[in-house]
Amino acid sequence: MVEHDSHSLDTIFHALGDTTRRQMLGELAVGERTVGELAEPFAMSLAAASKHIKVLEAAGLIRRDVRGRTHVCSLDPAPLMSAHQWLGIYRRFWTDRLDTLEALLRNPQPLPAESPSPAKKENDDDRHADR
Numbered sequence: 001m002v003e004h005d006s007h008s009l010d011t012i013f014h015a016l017g018d019t020t021r022r023q024m025l026g027e028l029a030v031g032e033r034t035v036g037e038l039a040e041p042f043a044m045s046l047a048a049a050s051k052h053i054k055v056l057e058a059a060g061l062i063r064r065d066v067r068g069r070t071h072v073c074s075l076d077p078a079p080l081m082s083a084h085q086w087l088g089i090y091r092r093f094w095t096d097r098l099d100t101l102e103a104l105l106r107n108p109q110p111l112p113a114e115s116p117s118p119a120k121k122e123n124d125d126d127r128h129a130d131r
Helices: 006-016 019-030 035-042 046-058 078-106 118-129
Strands: 062-067 070-075
Touching: 006 019, 006 046, 006 078, 019 035, 019 046, 019 062, 019 070, 035 046, 035 070, 046 062
Parallel strands: none
Antiparallel strands: 062 070
């Protein structure tokens, strides 16, 4: 089993837990963006965007490079690998379960023949004895 630093994973999953931050990461996967470019699609202030960026930086998911007065952000995908590895444990778990389900659905086992209950058998016997 892969060992993971739980604090790092907590920080990464916290950062990924917000839609805005995930969309920012998606933008950065395409290429570098300034803080203003990251804020623009969300109609948010630079201060609000900066708070999201700080969370992503704390998780190690992005790097910020200051070029004069411009802050340029870029994706650092390495921490995503540890999250991916951790999730892989559960992917294997569900894949195994779904493979078992698929096998059962493709090759259904016949149900055992239903045996009559003792009360039903007595009633049937009584009806046949009256004839």
